[in-house]
Amino acid sequence: MKLQKSIQSKISKISPRHKVGKLPKDFLQIVSEVSDFVKGNHEIYQNREQHNIHWAFKYSQKNINKYFNKFAVRRIQAESKNFKPSNCKICDKFICKVNKRRKNILKRRIQIYSYTSIFITLLDVLLAVLMVLAITRVKILGEHLFSFATGVLFAVLIAVMKVTLDKFWITPKVHGWGWKMFNRINRRFQKNISTSLALLFVLGELAKEQKQEEVPLVLESAERLLEK
Numbered sequence: 001m002k003l004q005k006s007i008q009s010k011i012s013k014i015s016p017r018h019k020v021g022k023l024p025k026d027f028l029q030i031v032s033e034v035s036d037f038v039k040g041n042h043e044i045y046q047n048r049e050q051h052n053i054h055w056a057f058k059y060s061q062k063n064i065n066k067y068f069n070k071f072a073v074r075r076i077q078a079e080s081k082n083f084k085p086s087n088c089k090i091c092d093k094f095i096c097k098v099n100k101r102r103k104n105i106l107k108r109r110i111q112i113y114s115y116t117s118i119f120i121t122l123l124d125v126l127l128a129v130l131m132v133l134a135i136t137r138v139k140i141l142g143e144h145l146f147s148f149a150t151g152v153l154f155a156v157l158i159a160v161m162k163v164t165l166d167k168f169w170i171t172p173k174v175h176g177w178g179w180k181m182f183n184r185i186n187r188r189f190q191k192n193i194s195t196s197l198a199l200l201f202v203l204g205e206l207a208k209e210q211k212q213e214e215v216p217l218v219l220e221s222a223e224r225l226l227e228k
Contacts, residue, residue, distance in 0.1 A: 006194040011201055020201075034197070038186070045182060053113075075200050079207065091203070113181055199219070
């Protein structure tokens, strides 16, 4: 399981002395649920021709926030209750900072696509209006300079060029860029959730071992992994 291996690798990076060969059964249940969501997003991307890109972004944003809050924010906050007040405060400050930054990045990336898509749609509408005006102008001129058939042929040619440009260049380019962004968003989620779950595991081990003095150090290590 790719997510499980990533978590195991990050556990040793956050706290080198906590290398694990196999994660506990209850922890694997969390990993399994998150993995199902990650796989579902990957399947959406693989079958992107069958999905609406705007729906995919909304679905992804909603569920990324849901899973991060459920398995990272709440569980780390709950685990921090096992520490002394100063360490509990540090954990709360850490998770609030990380979650706020994560939400802002996710929201900004989706907004960039949405605003760009709207801008291109408006340009497309403007182009269509200009074409109508141009065709009307040509028709008027055609009554004086060309035959009626020539004017109609020119209008048809312009319309075909417009439809071809939309179908084979503008729409594929915009959607292609959007799907790449969708994929990057989900890869970043996988990276962040694996780091957060690795941190959750390490905090649990520190609580069992009563090694509270290591809490600030593991939080610093986790933050460095999240910033990469």
